[in-house]
Amino acid sequence: MSLFSNLFHTNKASPKNNLSSTMSFLFGSTTAGQNVTERTAMQNTAVYACVRVLAEGLAGLPLHVYQYGEDGNKKRAIDHPLYFLLHDAPNPEMTSFIFRETLMNHLLLWGNAYAQIIRDGQGNIKALYPLMPDRMDVNRAANGELYYTYTRNYDDYQAKNKSQQVILLSNEVLHIAGLGFDGLIGYSPIAMAKNAIGLSMAAEQYGSTFFKNDATPGGVLEHPNIVKDPERLRKSWQAQFSGANNHSVAVLEEGMTFHQLSIPPDQAQFLDTRKFQLDEIARIFRVPPHLIGDLERSTFSNIEQQSLEFVKYTLNPWCVRWEQAINQQLLGAGNYFVKFNVDGLMRGDYESRMNGYAIGRQNGWLSANDIRELEDLNKIPADQGGDDYLVNGNMLPLKQAGNFYKNTQPNESEDDN
Template sequence: MSIFNKLFHTNKASPKNTLSSTMSFLFGSTTAGQNVTERTAMQNTAVYACVRVLAESLATLPLHLYQLTDDGGKQRVNDHSLSFLLHDAPNPEMTSFIFRETMMNHLLLWGNAYAQIIRNGQGQITGLYPLMPDRMDVNRARNGELYYTYTRNYDDYQAKDESKQVVLLSDEVLHIAGLGFDGLIGYSPIAMAKNAIGLSLAAEQYGSTFFKNDATPGGILEHPSVVKDPERLRKSWQSQFSGPSGHSIAVLEEGMTFHQLSIPPDQAQFLDTRKFQLDEIARIFRIPPHMIGDLERSTFSNIEQQSLEFVKYTLNPWCVRWEQAMNQQLLSKEEQGRYFIKFNVDGLMRGDYESRMNGYAIGRQNGWLSANDIRELEDLNRIPTEDGGDEYLVNGNMLPVKDAGQFYQTKTTGSDQA
């Protein structure tokens, strides 16, 4: 065994799927007493809003296949089999938007997104079908290659009399992994932040229970003597003075007194807790609070900047993660040097109308934007080439720095000769 095999032997270990039994401790009960899974977490409005914002934002971005040109530029490719799958429909049952939204939803909840790659006899990709992450197990064969074991629905394999589990090779699966510890399997953000999400669910449940009881706090009934049947008395009191009957007038007999025990929501800082958990969950997904409905600290002067920061620091890393995974797994070795897949986020990076027009004016006057370049950025029809739509213009008063004194020297020389 060489020294390199000894050093990097751990890289050949079987990856640990966060959804396998060995990592089941990540999900489940929290310190707040709530059971948090990817599905119960989506019942929290903040989690649902964050996942929806990210999934829909990525799904709406234009996604194209490009080819590198000899002059160092790039051009869109429309005659490749991947072009239609990525931009229009990856399979007959889904649009590109639905496919990417579903995959991003899996990625945000489970930390991994899987899609089965369908190829024809020539090896060309003809379809992409999302697979549920909670049914996928990732392992490594003895030869070092990864393989994926997918557990199908009971009805699927029973109706077709086929095996319950399907083994897929690495070239049959598009796997987009989130943040993880081994670089192969992503860890679920929901599992990692289960206590924060559990606290939010607990606060929501507390509020629901409080208002279910008609906002009437709990307490105890004190009797001056021995009560023969305390259980019957408790049930009788609850049936008459809890829920919709919480504000009924109670008549206490035999010298009984009522003592309030529970802390009112204002003293328990119930609303403050719910507001803080909203920010806490937004922090998990790196979402600006105003994008999930919290406008408490947003103003007209900073909300545009926050939206641009969302594209740069939140959405763009996800785009790069998607792009590199697709370039590596959907393109052949021969194609990877000539083609690449890329999202277009330029539309989201645009500022207000006045800022865009000022920027276009600078580019137009300095010769690095033509009229058609600007019109394409604004999604307008092109001006015919014969009408000057592709011409690049420069300001006639501008000269290279090295030629700045040329006119003065020419004038001085002419005066001396005269």
């Protein structure tokens, strides 16, 4: 029996972790009456904004392959085959930005991101292509190896054609998993928070219906006498004063009066509900509200701090998740690794940066060229002191303080002469 057949020769007792069967119970109608899926959730403006901020934020970061040297220092490995794929173009159809934006979009909506690894005859990685996470099943064979079952071009997942399924081994798939319960697959944030998103969608639908009716509540026609045919009177009133005629002037006869009904207070609060759900959805994705257009509690003094916290506590964990998955599945063990550069996002205003550079320069852990590289400026030639590290002249180790004092005093023998 070959290695391939031995891998997929499963039995009833073999462990299995099926994504579709695990997640199916989470989706469907919510308590607010809305059907929430990954695709319908993107029609909600708050969800779309959060996904866009995170996907574009990670995709826009420089991603480099580094190599550790013998001295322990790292340098960019621009000659490594993966450098071009990750930094510029993972395949002939996509740029690195589009590729990472697509996978990050999958991570945020489905909780998993998959990419097929294309290798040449020698096993070298030649291209990476995104795979739709809702078409992927993750399973474990009898020998403990993971394998991936991908369904191509289908309309109904439950009625899929078995001949359209492709089995991929673990070394043929780049799998970045989000937060999950077993460490194997991530769970969809949309599925986990479907009721909060469904409430936001219901409030939006209610507002659309409310304004479709000209935001005007109904009313009551009061007649001094008994109306023999109230249904005919109601239809006659609607025909004359509803729809395109809703602003026509009404002429009431036979002593009738019209009383307009006010909006119930609980229904009039739907705008506040929508604002609260905006914060609720931003909380799901851990995105500061000001990044999705909610500036109600943002001020000039705190908006910069919120942006820095977004990089440290929201974007950075996603970067680590990406880096470790790529290192483990594409680079393997060795002295090569990938890393996102978030220094540009962590920079504060001009004055704060200059003060920080001054401290580093005066204490000897930043050179002029180190600072110029952080500011995207050309380096100063080494023979002109660009790589020199300086310290303040009056800062000496305590044990040398006495020697410095003696060396600065005049020689007594010279004074006697």
